[in-house]
Each structure stands twice: as C-alpha cells, then as structure tokens.
Amino acid sequence: MDTDVRLAARLAADLDRAFPALVNDHRDRLYTIALRILGDPRDAEEVAQDALVRAYRAIAGYPPTRTIELRLRPWLAAIAVNLARNRRRRHDDRRPPVQLEALLSDGFDRADEAAPDGPASALRRERVADLAELLLELPPAIRVAVVLRHVDGLSVAETAEALGRPEGTVKAQVSRGLDRLRILISAEATANPASHPQVSAGRGFAAAEVLA
Amino acid sequence: MMSLETRLASLRTTAPASVADGALVAVGLADRYAPVESPLGDAFVAWNGRGVSWVGLAGDPAEFEETFRAHTGRSISRAEALPADLSRAITRRLAGDRRATIKLDLRGATSFEAAVWRKTLEIPRGEVRPYGWIAAEIGNPRAVRAVGTALAHNPVPLVVPCHRVVRSDGTIGRYSMGGAGNKRRILAAEGLDPEALETEASAGVRFIGSDTTHIVCLPTCRHARAITSPHRVRFGSLAAAREAGYRACKRCRPVSLAA
Numbered sequence: 001m002d003t004d005v006r007l008a009a010r011l012a013a014d015l016d017r018a019f020p021a022l023v024n025d026h027r028d029r030l031y032t033i034a035l036r037i038l039g040d041p042r043d044a045e046e047v048a049q050d051a052l053v054r055a056y057r058a059i060a061g062y063p064p065t066r067t068i069e070l071r072l073r074p075w076l077a078a079i080a081v082n083l084a085r086n087r088r089r090r091h092d093d094r095r096p097p098v099q100l101e102a103l104l105s106d107g108f109d110r111a112d113e114a115a116p117d118g119p120a121s122a123l124r125r126e127r128v129a130d131l132a133e134l135l136l137e138l139p140p141a142i143r144v145a146v147v148l149r150h151v152d153g154l155s156v157a158e159t160a161e162a163l164g165r166p167e168g169t170v171k172a173q174v175s176r177g178l179d180r181l182r183i184l185i186s187a188e189a190t191a192n193p194a195s196h197p198q199v200s201a202g203r204g205f206a207a208a209e210v211l212a
Numbered sequence: 213m214m215s216l217e218t219r220l221a222s223l224r225t226t227a228p229a230s231v232a233d234g235a236l237v238a239v240g241l242a243d244r245y246a247p248v249e250s251p252l253g254d255a256f257v258a259w260n261g262r263g264v265s266w267v268g269l270a271g272d273p274a275e276f277e278e279t280f281r282a283h284t285g286r287s288i289s290r291a292e293a294l295p296a297d298l299s300r301a302i303t304r305r306l307a308g309d310r311r312a313t314i315k316l317d318l319r320g321a322t323s324f325e326a327a328v329w330r331k332t333l334e335i336p337r338g339e340v341r342p343y344g345w346i347a348a349e350i351g352n353p354r355a356v357r358a359v360g361t362a363l364a365h366n367p368v369p370l371v372v373p374c375h376r377v378v379r380s381d382g383t384i385g386r387y388s389m390g391g392a393g394n395k396r397r398i399l400a401a402e403g404l405d406p407e408a409l410e411t412e413a414s415a416g417v418r419f420i421g422s423d424t425t426h427i428v429c430l431p432t433c434r435h436a437r438a439i440t441s442p443h444r445v446r447f448g449s450l451a452a453a454r455e456a457g458y459r460a461c462k463r464c465r466p467v468s469l470a471a
Contacts, residue, residue: 016241019236019239019241020236020241023232023235023236024232027227027231027232027235028224028225028226028227029224030227030231031225031226031227031228031231032223032224032225032227035225036223041228045227045228045230045231048227048231049230049231049234049235049238052231052232052235052239053235053238053239053261056235056239057239131219131220131223132223135220135223146220150217150220150221151220151221151223151224152224153221178216178217181216182216185216
C-alpha cells in the first residue's frame, strides 16, 4: 500500500500519534518547495513549519472519513504553495531575488562539512545555486508549476490538484518554464562561461547529497 | 549532459531541524523549557503551542526533563529563554496582575482538576483561601479532600498559585513544589505573614468582620486587612457572624468550613 495512503489512515485514527510521521515524511519536500519558490532559506523554514502546523489543525477539524481520503502529497504542497505565495506578496516590493552570497551564508555551506574537498565542492554549490537562482527569474505561476512538477516530483495530475489548475494548463506552464530555463541557462553560460561548467552525465552527482 | 529535469530534481534539499521541532512544539506534541525567576529562585517553565505545560524548581535539568516525560509522554528540549510575551505574562502574574493571561496546556487533566486549577487562578496575590472555599466555589462543597489532591497534582505551580490555598483549619498545609517551607516563603514574598496567620487560626479565628460595615471576610481578604484594629471583630464560624448581624463579603465570598 502507498505510504501516504497508510499515513492518511493512521492520521484519521489517531492524529497525535501519527502526526510526527507526517512531519518526518514531508518536512524536506515542503521546505524544498518553499525554498525554490521564495529563494530565502529563512522564509522557507517558516513556510515549511507553518504548513505542517496548518495541516495538523486542518486534520484536527476534519472527520476521519475526510482525513482518510486526503492525498497528502498534493494537499500538503498546496498548503505550502499558498503560504509561500502570501509571503512573496508581502516581500515582493522590497527585495530582489536572493543573491548567491546569501545562499552560501544561510546554511548552504553545510556542504563543506559533508564534502570538504575545497574548490570542487564550491563549484558544485555554485552550480546548484545557479539553477536555483534562474528558477527565481521565472514568472511566479510558472515557477510554482515547475517546482511542484520537477523539483518536488509530483505528477501532472497531482500538480494540477495542488494548484487548482486544469492539467492542460499545468502541462503548458511546465513546458514554458523548462523552455525559459534552457534559454536562461544558455544565456548565463555565454555571459560567464567560467562560472557555469557543463555537467556531464558521467561525472554526475546528486546535488541533494552535497546539500544534505 | 545531465537533463534539465534531473538537475531540477537535484534541487531537493533537507529541511533544517527547526522545521520539525518547531511544528511539533507549535501543535503541542513536543515542548520546550527555560528558566524564569521566581520567589523561590529560578524555576523551569515548559511550554508548547497550546500553553504552559509544566513548572518545576530549576535544579537538575535532566531530572526536570525526566519528570516531564514521565508525566506527559512528550519529548522536551531546553530553550535559551521563554518567548518574550510568555515571559512578560508570567512576570506580571507573579507580581499579582491577574489581567495578564497565560494559556495553559491542561490536557490529561480531569474536568474536576481543571475546575480546581482555574478557580485557584482567581485568588489574588497576598491572599489565601481554604481548600473548602475552592470546593464550594466550583459547586462541589463536599469535595474538600479531592481539591487537596487536585492541587497536589497541579502541573504548573506558581502560574496556578496553589500555594495560595491553605487548610481549612487555617494552617498553611503542604506544598507540591519543594514542601511546606517553600509555601511559606512564597506567601511571605507575596506580603503575607504565615506565622501570624497560623497563630490567629490556632486561636480559633476563621473570619474577620468590621463593626462599622457589618461585613465578614476571610482573614486575608483585602477588605478584612483594611479594617483598623478597633473595628476588627473575630469570628470562629460564619454562623456566629450571621447571628451577630454580619453579611458575607462579596469579594472573598466566605463559606462555612468543616475544619
């Protein structure tokens, strides 16, 4: 049985006992969603925490029959997206997209502890930060669709459910987002080749590992 | 070339520990604690998103954590300090300001215990009430002993001032947080003279009236303490006061007590 289906059943039976498992299973993805939408680790931390709290309170008010039907992945993503959206509206007029320096000083340098191999790890970080930054240049509606579909890994149907948009719209938005990112990446590489080495499949590594 | 989709998937990262901790504390499934100043020296105050959940003397942190876990079944971790608003509210309460509201997490309490603790919150600083008074006020006048038990189980002493509840015979009685000596120390810090109270009670005095207003009070009621000595009239029972034409104070609401 799917983990989330089992978790929904446990939440319906005993919220307080099952909730720590929900936190454990979903905190990283809610944080990632918020971080990739907003760009700021501190904002992302607050959004992820707040999303979990709101989920708890919502379930506390639901009859078990409703909780058991919850599709947790898109449902929780929707909560985080809405919170991130509200926060972005508040911040929009007073801050530009986050700078690389800020990312490095705000916790991304934990990579140094995990892989203390000097310049190489610095490069990896930079590459991750680059793509994360380019993502922030996408228009919000498109960015959110790309983040849910390809960073979080929801299906098109789940992304559509989380965003309350038709599947066709989501598909179009994701595809436009990917096209736009490819253009941004090549523009970036042309402008500043040194800071943006190509990644070959053979040397590929999971950036998530570096960041973990 | 790594595909763009793969590179996007590699943007997944791990949440800082504060996300899980913060969420569990906010919904009341885990707690934090920090020391606050009290008349008994530092006390540890535990809290979560539902309110203050535990108070104990600040001795050995490991012992405090162990006691907390044994009673609540929840995890607890040390914090630097209380949230500023909670810290302010507790300071104001300890200073006698009953308008300062403090949320309490009383999950696990019986409705009787919760009623006893809520009533205790109404006792003003610098005054005491007998166990029997609490029992009468919560509509259960015969449950004097059960009131004593409920107060002994008060998870949040100082915040719920169970030290202001004394035995119906006027003696100070027991205290869950460090014994009777501590109860006397707090009451003294709040402006009472525990020795004088007990001396008067041992002479059989349970109520004080004023011969100008003909109102009878519990001995520590602010109105009783305002009566100048030429006008103080001492009673051993409410019945005796009534016979002498006195009516009960509406502020301290004295009740007949079986000692």
